[in-house]
Amino acid sequence: MSKSAGCCKRFLHYAFDYETPKTLVIPSLGVGFVFRFTQFLVVMYVVGYVCVVQKAYQDTDTVISTVTTKVKGFAFTNTSDTEPRFWDVADYIIPPQSDHSFFVLTNMVVTPKQVQSHCPELPSPSTTCVDDCNCVEGRSDPRGNGIQTGLCENYSTTARTCEVLSWCPLEIDTKLPEHALLVAAENFTVLIKNSITYPKFNFHRRNILPHVNSSYLKRCEFSRLTDPHCPIFRLKHIVSEAGEDFQDMAVKGGVLGILIDWSCDLDWWAGECLPKYSFRRLDNKHPVNNVAPGYNFRFAKYYKTADGEETRTLIKAYGIRFDVIVFGTAGRFSIVPTIVNLGAALSFLSLVPVVADWFLVTCSRKRDLYKSAFKQQLLCFQVWCNATFCCSCFQSSCDS
C-alpha cells in the first residue's frame, strides 16, 4: 500500500466514518411512559403555545399610516358675554388641516381690538405699585404681560399697577366661561380616512372597507355594537367612550386619542385584517401635579385699520385636540422565526432523555440493573477482557 493511498484512505475514514452512540433499548412500560409523556409536554408547548397562541412562526412588521380627517357641523352661540355668532368648520378647526390630529374649539377668551400700545398691568402682587419708583423701565417680568415703561398707572379706581408696553388691552384670561361656549360641538361628526401599509409584506389597506358602499357611508355613524366599521364618529360618542364627559372636557379642553389598532395576522385571508377603534384621554385631567390643565393655545387674527395701524383679535382657544394614533403589528409566516423557534423547541426535546434517564436510575424498580447496564464505569472496562472479573465487577460498587 503506497503512502498516498493510505493517506487517502485515512481521509475517507475521517470524512465518511459514521459515529453513532450505542444505545440500549429498555422495554419498560414505566420508563417508556415517562419518556413519551415528557416528549408530549414539549411538543404540546411548541404546537399549542408557541405556534397557536404566540404565533412565533411569523415575521412581523410595524404599520405606517396616513390619516385625513374632515369634521362636519355648525353651531350658534348666543350668551350674555358675547354677541350672537354662527360657527362653521372654518371657524372652529385650527389649523384648518393637519395630519394625524385635529383641534375642535369649544371655549375661548377673546380679546378684540388689541394694538401695540401701553397700558397698566393686570393687578397681582408683583405688578401693583404705589408710585413710579416701584416700576423699573425696561424690566420684563416673566409672569407679567409686557415690558415695563417705568410708570405707575391707575388700573381701576382701587388698584394702581405698573404700565407695560404690550398688545393692549391686555387679555384677562380668568374670565373663561364656566360653560363651554361651543357645547354644540358634541354633535359634530368627523370622518376619518386612514390608509395603512405594511411595507415588508407590501400590504395596503384602508379603514373604509371594500364591501361598504357610498350610500351606507353617507348615513352611518360609528357604534361599537351596530356599526363597528363606519369611519364617521360623533365627537360626543368618542369622548364618552373614553370615559369622559364632553361638557366637562369642553370647558378647559383636553387631548383625546383615537387609537386605531391594525394588528393583523396576514396568514389568513386578508379580508380579516380590520381596524379596531378605541378611545382614551391622553392628558391628565386630575388637578394634582398638573400645570396648565386641559389644552389651550393662543392665536390671533390680524387686521389693519383704515389708517394702516395693525390691530389683532387675540383668542385663547380652549378645545379638544383629537390625536389619531395608528399602531399595529402584522405577522406573516416566515421561515427564519419558524426555524429559530423549532430549533429552540428541539433543544428542549433533547432534554427529554435526561429526564427519562434520571427516572430510570432513581425511580425504576430494576434501577440497579439499568444503571450498571448503560453507565459503564471505566475502571471495570480496564479489566474488561477478563470476563469473570467483569461480572464480579458489575456486582461491586465500582466507584473506587
Place this chain on the structure above:
Amino acid sequence: MSKSAGCCKRFLHYAFDYETPKTLVIPSLGVGFVFRFTQFLVVMYVVGYVCVVQKAYQDTDTVISTVTTKVKGFAFTNTSDTEPRFWDVADYIIPPQSDHSFFVLTNMVVTPKQVQSHCPELPSPSTTCVDDCNCVEGRSDPRGNGIQTGLCENYSTTARTCEVLSWCPLEIDTKLPEHALLVAAENFTVLIKNSITYPKFNFHRRNILPHVNSSYLKRCEFSRLTDPHCPIFRLKHIVSEAGEDFQDMAVKGGVLGILIDWSCDLDWWAGECLPKYSFRRLDNKHPVNNVAPGYNFRFAKYYKTADGEETRTLIKAYGIRFDVIVFGTAGRFSIVPTIVNLGAALSFLSLVPVVADWFLVTCSRKRDLYKSAFKQQLLCFQVWCNATFCCSCFQSSCDS
C-alpha cells in the same frame, strides 16, 4: 478510609466524572455520505439562507426621522370665473409650515365677503318651502348650512327656501372648476430635507449625501435613472411616478405619499446606506365606497370692514397633500441574535444523526448487523455474561 474522605471522594466523582456515550464507528461510505450530505444541507441553510439572505445575525432598529420641505414656484391664473391673480408659495401652501407633510392648493371654491347674517338656504328637498309653516325657528339640519329662522324666503325667482342664520352669502360648492385652477402647480418643485437616526446604533444620516456639492443641488432634479439622490422633486414627476395624472388629481385633490425607505445594512461601510424614494397615492381615487372623494378642507381669511364688522373670505381648498413617510429598519451584527440563530441551527445539526441512523437501519445493505450492533436489547444484556448465549441472542430477534 474516614467517612468525610469518602464523602469528599464521592462528591469529586459526582462533579468531575465525565460521562460520554459509547459510540460505534461505522466505516460505511453510504451511511457516511448520507450523514455528511444532511449535515451539508443544514449548514447550507444556516450559512446561505439565515445568514446571507435573511441576515438573522443582526440586531435591528427602526428609524426616527425629521423632515423639512420647501416648495418653490409661482403661478398666474386668469379664468373667466375669477379675476387675474398671481400665486406664490405663501398663497398656496396651507398651513405655511408643517412637519412630514405639505399641502399644495390646486383648485378652490371661493366665497368672498361673507358676513354673519341670514339668507335663504341652498335649494334641496329638505330646505325648499312654500310658506313660513315649513320652516321651524331654531332647527338646524346637519345637511343644511345654518340655523333656521322660521321664515320662508325667495332663493331665486323659481325656488323658495327656508332662511338660515349663517355666514352669508352661502357657499355653493357645486361650482367647482372642472379644470384645476392652479394647473401650473405641476411644475412646482419641492426640496425635501430628511434627517434620520437609528438611536440603538447611534447612526445619523441625511438625504443630502455628503459627496454632493451645493452647485449640483442648485440645478438638480430627482429622476430615478439619472439623479436618484437629488432631493429636489418636481410635483408632476412625483404624481406620474405614483401612476396618476396631475391634471386629474388636481381637480378634486388627493393624498400622495412620498415614501423614503432607509433600510440599511450597517455592517458594511456606512456610505452605502442610501435613501430609496418611491411614490404612491394614499387616498382612494375610485368613486366606489368613497365619501368625500379627493382631499379638501375649508379655511377662511378674516377681515374687518372700516366700521368694525367682521367679514371673511371662505375658501374650500382642493389640493394635493404630500405626506413624506419615512420608514426603514437598520441591522447590525449583534451577538445575541447570532447566538440564537446558531443555536437553533445546531439543534437541527443534532437531528442529522437521527436521519443517518434511520438510513442505517432501513436502507443499508448490512442493516441487520448494524441494528443489532448499536441497539442492544436489554434482555440480551441480562444474560450478557454468558458470551455464548449472547451471540445466539444477537442472532435471534430479541424482542420478547
Place this chain on the structure above:
Amino acid sequence: MSKSAGCCKRFLHYAFDYETPKTLVIPSLGVGFVFRFTQFLVVMYVVGYVCVVQKAYQDTDTVISTVTTKVKGFAFTNTSDTEPRFWDVADYIIPPQSDHSFFVLTNMVVTPKQVQSHCPELPSPSTTCVDDCNCVEGRSDPRGNGIQTGLCENYSTTARTCEVLSWCPLEIDTKLPEHALLVAAENFTVLIKNSITYPKFNFHRRNILPHVNSSYLKRCEFSRLTDPHCPIFRLKHIVSEAGEDFQDMAVKGGVLGILIDWSCDLDWWAGECLPKYSFRRLDNKHPVNNVAPGYNFRFAKYYKTADGEETRTLIKAYGIRFDVIVFGTAGRFSIVPTIVNLGAALSFLSLVPVVADWFLVTCSRKRDLYKSAFKQQLLCFQVWCNATFCCSCFQSSCDS
C-alpha cells in the same frame, strides 16, 4: 400468540421501548474539569450576557406617544430697520398649535403692503434688460419672482429689469438682519407634556411624574443635574445642550430635536420607567452641500383695504423648529423569547461533550485507552464474539 396480540405487542414496543445511549463514566479529574469548565462558560454566557446584559428573555414593544407644547415668553424689538414692536406667543409661534413640533420665529424679512400688481424684477443676470425686446410676455423664470409682462422698466437709476406680474413690491430677502431680531427668544420657556403608551403591555405614563406637585412645576426648569425631570425647558438651554449657540442659530434658523427616550424595563417596579431627555441639531449647519441652509418659510397676513383691494404682508420667517421626537422600547418578561434563548443556549450546552471528547482523545494521558473504550470500531465488533481476538483488536489500530 394471536396475530393481533403480536401486532399490539409490537406497537407497545415501538411506542414505549426507551432507547438511551450507553455511556462510559470516565473518572478523570482532567477531563472532568474541562467538561465542567466549558459548561460553566456556556452557563455564564447565558446567565451573564443574554439574561443580564441583553435582557433577551423579554418581549418588546415600541412606544406610541402624544405631545403638547406650550411656549411662554415675550419680547420687544426696536432696531433701526423696523418700528418698535412687542411680540407675544400668538405672534411668534407659527402655526399656533401642532403636534410633536413647534416653531419659534427668531428673524424675518417683512415685505408689507404687497398688492397684486406689476413691478420691475430684482436685478440679476437673467432679469436685466436693455429694452422691451429682452423681455418676453408671459415668460416665467423659475428663479424669478413673477410672470414677465414684456416690458423693460427702470429698477433703479442704474439698473433696468423686466417687469413682472406679481405681488408688488417684491421681497428683497437678501436684507436679512445679521443679528436675529428676536434674540430675546432664548429666554422663552416651553412646557412639554408627553403621554406615552406601550399598547402590548397596556402601560401608560406621562413625563410629568406622579410624585411632583403643582407648586414645584410652577417654578422648576429642566437641568440635567438638578432638575432632570422638570418638563419645562428654557430654549437657550436646549440649544446649548445640543452644542449650538442660540444667537448663531437664530439668524438663519434651524431644526432642533428634543429627543425623549422612554426605553424601559417593565419587569421592575414601574416607577423606575422615566423619560431621558437629549437634544440634537437635526439640520445641517455646515454650508458645504447645503442648499437653503437653516430653516425658513414664507407666510402672509392678508388684509383688505377700505376699497376692497386685497393686500398682504409677506413674512419670510426664519426660526428654530423644535421637533419633539419620542422613542423607546419597553421590555417585559415573556415566555417565548425566554424559551427561544434558553433553547439556543441548551444547543450550545450540547456542544460541550464534543469539546470534552476532543480533549479526551487528544490531550489526555490515557487517550489511547479512552479512545478505544468509547469509540468501538465496527470491524472489531464483527469479531467481537471471539474474546481473545477482541483484546488483540483493541491493541491494534483497527482502522483498515
